Amino acid sequence: MTSPVLWSAQAHMPSVIGRQIKVVSADGAYLTTDTGARLLDGTASLWYANIGHGREEMAQVAYEQMKTLEAYHVFGRYTNDRAIELSEKLQSIAPIDDAKVILNSGGSDSIDVALKLARRYWNHVGRADKTIIISREHSYHGLHAYGTSVAGLDFNREGYGTDSLVDGTERVEKHDAGAFAAAIERIGADKIAAYIAEPVMGTGGVHPPQPGYFQEIQRLCHENDILFIADEVITGFGRTGVMFASTRYQLQPDIVTFAKGVTSGYAALGGILVAPRVWWPFFENGTGSPTYRHGTTYSGHPVTAALALKNLEILERERLVARSAALEQVLAAELKTLETHDLVKATRVGGFLGGIELSDEVNAEFVTDKMIEQGFITRPLRGNSIQISPPFILTDQELRDLVGAISTVLDSLKTGATQVTA
Incomplete structure (x- = not known):
């Protein structure tokens, strides 16, 4: 396999070769890859895409x-x-x-x-x-x-x-x-x-x-x-x-x-x-x-x-700061429902940014990879945690869908914890 010319940031390069996700366009809260996949940007890229992508103005x-x-x-x-x-x-x-x-x-x-x-x-x-x-x-x-x-x-x-x-x-x-x-x-x-x-x-x-x-x-x-x-x-x-x-x-x-x-x-x-x-x-x-x-x-x-x-x-x-405050309440309520999950240790919210700390039985990076297959971008953080910090333009339902997809992935892994720590 050909080695990429671009040396990606914070990447263990042998692990990402052949697995890179090439983003070619973005609009609102969504990204499109070179394969045509449409992904909800659940992390606002690196915490920053607050007003969403692709604004013509x-x-x-x-x-x-x-x-x-x-x-x-x-x-x-x-x-x-x-x-x-x-x-x-x-x-x-x-x-x-x-x-x-x-x-x-x-x-x-x-x-x-x-x-x-x-x-x-x-x-x-x-x-x-x-x-x-x-x-x-x-x-x-x-x-x-x-x-x-x-x-x-x-x-x-x-x-x-x-x-x-x-x-x-x-x-x-x-x-x-x-x-x-x-x-x-x-x-x-x-x-x-x-x-x-x-x-x-x-x-x-x-x-x-x-x-x-x-x-x-x-x-x-x-x-x-x-x-x-x-x-x-x-x-x-x-x-x-x-x-x-x-x-x-x-x-x-x-x-x-x-x-x-x-x-x-x-x-x-x-x-x-x-x-x-x-x-x-x-x-x-x-x-x-x-x-x-x-x-x-x-x-x-x-x-x-x-x-x-x-x-x-x-x-x-567009009163997006107030919208961020409202979305925080939705996020907190949705994450609360995950706290009883067998594979979740804790959830944390500090504004319209949340973290889901997983149990030792499951690996956060593995879960975030599975989320891509569900159509959502999330990101592993220190402490075996998952980052959620979407753009402020997200709808309540899109946020519920994002957290719901995490629940779905975790449910699918409950019976296969032996392979998810690889």
């Missing part, structure tokens, strides 16, 4: 912007009107008052720029020893150097020569604020720059926060002068039924990272929102103000910014 916006200004950087004195307009829009909806906006090319970029900024901030205000970044076990923060280093998924850090590509990272138990307190005591608050967490843990298996957890984390951050970073790359722009999960869970972050839902995947865009405490030292007048050395070639790209603006307009015009 998005294509028209890109076309019109390319005719006017296809690209120009925002380094130094230069900027462009679309980047400014988007930044002002993001400031107006941000969960941080008077936020500044840094734009870049995606979620992994956002993590790098946020964690570098946390260290640079402390260095500038005369506390250069505050460099250590605390994150949670089973967390996912992209795959650039900083994100790989703070990841709570060990397999993403293996094989690079050290435990972390970037020194000075620690991980604590995901639901235990006491573990964070113990880490502060052991390491010393004078050495900790920031704590970073997803409001709802995504790739780690869909884990919403335990009651009171983030309130205690924020108290510890405040009392020990540690920056709090909310990684909203997955949860931002409506996935939890409000524009940002920080609002839903009453978080007061110093930095928010975002990507994915800001364009619903129609262009590669990410960035961070920065609170006044952190941005002010870089904006105050005088020769003592430092330059924060950040930026990617396509930061503030006018076409991606135009698409983000149109995406946000669609979310508001």
Whole structure:
């Protein structure tokens, strides 16, 4: 069999050769493959296709912007009107008052720029020893150097020569604020720059926060002068039924990272929102103000910014954030019916994203492969779990059909558990 030229992301290549699914078109909540199969996109691709696929007005916006200004950087004195307009829009909806906006090319970029900024901030205000970044076990923060280093998924850090590509990272138990307190005591608050967490843990298996957890984390951050970073790359722009999960869970972050839902995947865009405490030292007048050395070639790209603006307009015009909140209730009710299944350990919902944790008798990847045969795309996550996070345009019945198909697959496997763990 011919080996593919494209080296796919996060793929064990010998296992996918001959099994790859080639998507050739998409419309609404559905994808079409080169074999003609029509599949419901039960994960909104990688958590991002919030407004659905194939919207003609998005294509028209890109076309019109390319005719006017296809690209120009925002380094130094230069900027462009679309980047400014988007930044002002993001400031107006941000969960941080008077936020500044840094734009870049995606979620992994956002993590790098946020964690570098946390260290640079402390260095500038005369506390250069505050460099250590605390994150949670089973967390996912992209795959650039900083994100790989703070990841709570060990397999993403293996094989690079050290435990972390970037020194000075620690991980604590995901639901235990006491573990964070113990880490502060052991390491010393004078050495900790920031704590970073997803409001709802995504790739780690869909884990919403335990009651009171983030309130205690924020108290510890405040009392020990540690920056709090909310990684909203997955949860931002409506996935939890409000524009940002920080609002839903009453978080007061110093930095928010975002990507994915800001364009619903129609262009590669990410960035961070920065609170006044952190941005002010870089904006105050005088020769003592430092330059924060950040930026990617396509930061503030006018076409991606135009698409983000149109995406946000669609979310508001069609009330899709409220629709996400309504779909969360349907998802929670449907997943509840699966909890009594012999092959299900637990189900979890944290907004319009759900996780189904399977028993040890069955393999999540095997189940998601079987779901393709049923006409639905789902995805295996850490902890032998299945991801459900469709576009916000899904109907109630389509969501019920999706969960029903999982039930059907599990029913078919109940009597054959010996072969499903292969």
